[in-house]
Amino acid sequence: MDRCRRGCSRGDEARYVCNSRTEQRCLRQRSGFCRRRWQSRSGRSNQPTSLRLRKRMVANTNDLVDELVVRIEASNPMQRTMLQSSLAGLRTDERKRLHRYLEYCEDSGFDIDQLAEAYNTITLDTLREQVYFQRNGRYRYSRFDEVAGHVYHNPLYMRKYMYGLAITAYFWANHREIYRYFEMVIPRRQGGRYLEVGPGHGLFFLQAMALSRYESYEGIDISETSLEMTRSLLSRQEHRDSNRWVLQCGDFLAANELVGPYDAVVIGEVLEHVERPDLFLMRIQSLIRPGGFVFVTTAVNAPAVDHIYLFRTVAEVEHMAITCGLNVVDKLVTGYPGCSIQETEQRRLPINLALVLSA
Numbered sequence: 537m538d539r540c541r542r543g544c545s546r547g548d549e550a551r552y553v554c555n556s557r558t559e560q561r562c563l564r565q566r567s568g569f570c571r572r573r574w575q576s577r578s579g580r581s582n583q584p585t586s587l588r589l590r591k592r593m594v595a596n597t598n599d600l601v602d603e604l605v606v607r608i609e610a611s612n613p614m615q616r617t618m619l620q621s622s623l624a625g626l627r628t629d630e631r632k633r634l635h636r637y638l639e640y641c642e643d644s645g646f647d648i649d650q651l652a653e654a655y656n657t658i659t660l661d662t663l664r665e666q667v668y669f670q671r672n673g674r675y676r677y678s679r680f681d682e683v684a685g686h687v688y689h690n691p692l693y694m695r696k697y698m699y700g701l702a703i704t705a706y707f708w709a710n711h712r713e714i715y716r717y718f719e720m721v722i723p724r725r726q727g728g729r730y731l732e733v734g735p736g737h738g739l740f741f742l743q744a745m746a747l748s749r750y751e752s753y754e755g756i757d758i759s760e761t762s763l764e765m766t767r768s769l770l771s772r773q774e775h776r777d778s779n780r781w782v783l784q785c786g787d788f789l790a791a792n793e794l795v796g797p798y799d800a801v802v803i804g805e806v807l808e809h810v811e812r813p814d815l816f817l818m819r820i821q822s823l824i825r826p827g828g829f830v831f832v833t834t835a836v837n838a839p840a841v842d843h844i845y846l847f848r849t850v851a852e853v854e855h856m857a858i859t860c861g862l863n864v865v866d867k868l869v870t871g872y873p874g875c876s877i878q879e880t881e882q883r884r885l886p887i888n889l890a891l892v893l894s895a
């Protein structure tokens with residue numbers, strides 16, 4: 537490989553060549569420069585013709601979202617139908633936001649090929665776990681220490697996983713519904729304190745800061761990698777100078793530094809990752825002020841590499857929340873396409889749900 541012609545101080549190798557100016561730049565320098573003609577050198581030679589043609593068309597649209605979809609499909613053709621219908625359902629503002637997110641990823645050194653790989657990793661890993669679940673009627677793991685080492689404390693895997701998961705917030709209909717629901721229900725209030733447990737990639741945290749007006753925003757995550765990703769996302773232009781947010785690494789159940797009352801507690805896709813979700817809900821109940829906003833998302837019959845607590849019905853989740861002293865104010869349940877929720881539960885197909893709770 538050649539060296540970046542822009543004299544990148546880190547001496548990164550050039551992976552892209554711009555045909556219009558025959559200039560070479562490394563990935564870090566690629567962003568914002570004549571994107572329409574950039575082509576991956578490594579990806580060119582052994583692609584089928586139709587894919588090459590599609591890539592060329594995409595290059596001319598100058599659109600990172602299309603570029604990502606083409607790259608995902610190249611190595612995972614089974615995703616094609618789903619992705620095409622997903623793209624058709626994306627709102628213009630969502631597409632713009634996804635585009636900005638992809639630009640941000642590239643600027644952080646995670647290029648489109650790596651993002652496609654991250655997305656494919658999460659879809660294939662989930663598929664494998666679904667097969668296991670359908671055969672055995674349970675998730676593969678049930679203890680935190682069985683998954684923590686190769687997921688939360690494995691920076692290589694965790695980064696991939698979190699980038700992939702962030703993309704599903706736009707591409708998977710169920711995740712997108714939940715994300716839209718969050719945007720709709722988060723209070724647009726002034727003042728007060730916001731806490732997020734397990735921000736992971738940071739998308740919900742970022743959106744909360746964009747839509748609400750709390751005085752302070754706190755986040756806690758057990759994974760250093762997740763925290764680093766959330767921190768980096770928040771440090772983007774619009775929140776760079778902000779002193780309104782603070783992130784800490786640790787187990788939510790053991791973090792004595794968190795002292796209530798909070799006006800909002802958000803916990804997205806965490807309950808199914810822990811051994812005792814009831815203890816998480818109880819702690820939330822003890823931290824939230826009466827009448828405060830609690831937003832919980834979780835998954836029912838939805839295996840993944842690190843899901844260790846199996847909820848079998850939506851009612852089970854609601855019952856647990858109520859037993860922990862929380863009231864269900866509102867909810868969104870996304871069943872399997874074409875099935876009622878009851879049928880989805882009976883067939884043990886995945887359900888995602890979001891609950892708005894209060895104490």
Ligand SMILES: C[S@@+](CC[C@H](N)C(=O)[O-])C[C@H]1O[C@@H](n2cnc3c(N)ncnc32)[C@H](O)[C@@H]1O
Nearest residue numbers: 688734735736757758759762787788804805806
């Ligand atoms: C699947 S990600 C969820 C990311 C994001 N909130 C979402 O809804 O897409 C789960 C996150 O919870 C974190 N987590 C798991 N157990 C935790 C614990 N005991 N305390 C704090 N964070 C935890 C993980 O490190 C990971 O970042």
